[in-house]
Amino acid sequence: MLTKKQLDLLEFIQKRVARDGVPPSFDEMKEALDLRSKSGIHRLITALEERGFIRRLAHRARALEIVKLPDALQTKLDAASGFNPRVINGDRPGNRPRAAQSLETGGAIELPVMGRIAAGVPIAAISEISHNVSVPASMVGKGEHYALEVKGDSMIDAGINDGDVVVIRETSTAQTGDIVVALVEDAEATLKRYRRNGNTIALEAANPAYETRLYRDDQVKVQGCLVGLIRTY
Template sequence: MLTKKQLDLLAFIHKRVQRDGVPPSFDEMKMALDLRSKSGIHRLITALEERGFIRRLAHRARAIEIVKLPESLGGAPNSGFVPRVIEGDRPDAPPPPAAMPVANTDSAKVPVMGQIAAGVPIEAINHMTHSVTVPGGMIAGSGDHYALEVKGDSMINAGINDGDVVVIRETSVASDGDIVVALVDDSEATLKTFRRKGASIALEAANPVYETRVLPSDQVKVQGLLVGLIRTY
């Protein structure tokens, strides 16, 4: 049996994973539950893990998988919940030539268009390397989708690690707090949290080692929005 705070936290994590494909940061959990310190979140996370509702991934900073849900959150009695973090798939078939339109199927292939920096920006992505298969629900909705291999650790507190593959929906607009693919000066691509600061754009890391970059809005172009995450073990 879960306490109200434990249930509230599990519901918040589940909602964010379903929406963004990645778990929230500890700061976001603390704010959502109106707690004064992260120590309370650590206790709740430990309690949920001990009860078998979540699993923390070893050697991966603050990476969380939901293992099951209580019936009050839509879980089935005595059955496990399949998390949205999935194993990668690299088929031998030739990859498609461009980002693929969304299909209403149980699974779909999306092209991997190179690497994206979660750290110091690297060259803009412009080529495809292979394709991956993802659940159809991960790319539900309108728009084309593609995937990128993450390089760097600046987004680890958002559950995005070096070597992960992120699934991106193509779009040129973003809201504050969205994790986006941002093109800087038409030459560098980076994966960061998007925020508007007056006439400027802030690209925030989810790792205190990296400083927030604040740039004139005409130097930043949103190329896509994070919708899912693939992790290969």
């Protein structure tokens, strides 16, 4: 169990990484936690490292990496960002789809899995159906939906892992902070957090190992917004 100061520091580091792509400096941590010296920050970081929440990386400036977050903090950050997906645990589907369109059956809806989406560097745009997956009707709500299998680890700090199946609501618009399927230059698709600043679109990873990528607004088309995910074991 973490102390309040340890939790406060972990939250501050996570927010700065999400915003800037790099962890804060020790001076910034000291100021944020209102500590008198950096030695207190060193002790807090050591405690977080010993508990497996962060990792120090050798030979890199500001070399901190968040490994995991406590459930309470992850829930708080998800709520603040507007992302609160429902996670469904299930078996990996093994059958080919009977049809490409959604089919409602009782309390579940079958969605087409439209291939794989990169949670890392963009990959080729996705258009082929690989199989269907069942999700609760209450998850998808109104509108058209589809599913994609996640490839890569750039969204792990948002709770999205390699191999997860994400449920996407089709839309061509998004709000800043939404996690979206973005089509880049009509050729490559990626799953990222969407941020707009004037005519510039930032596609932001949730993993400090990946850089935020900036594009002109005419280079990016939103293909849908994340509403939930399915995790298999």
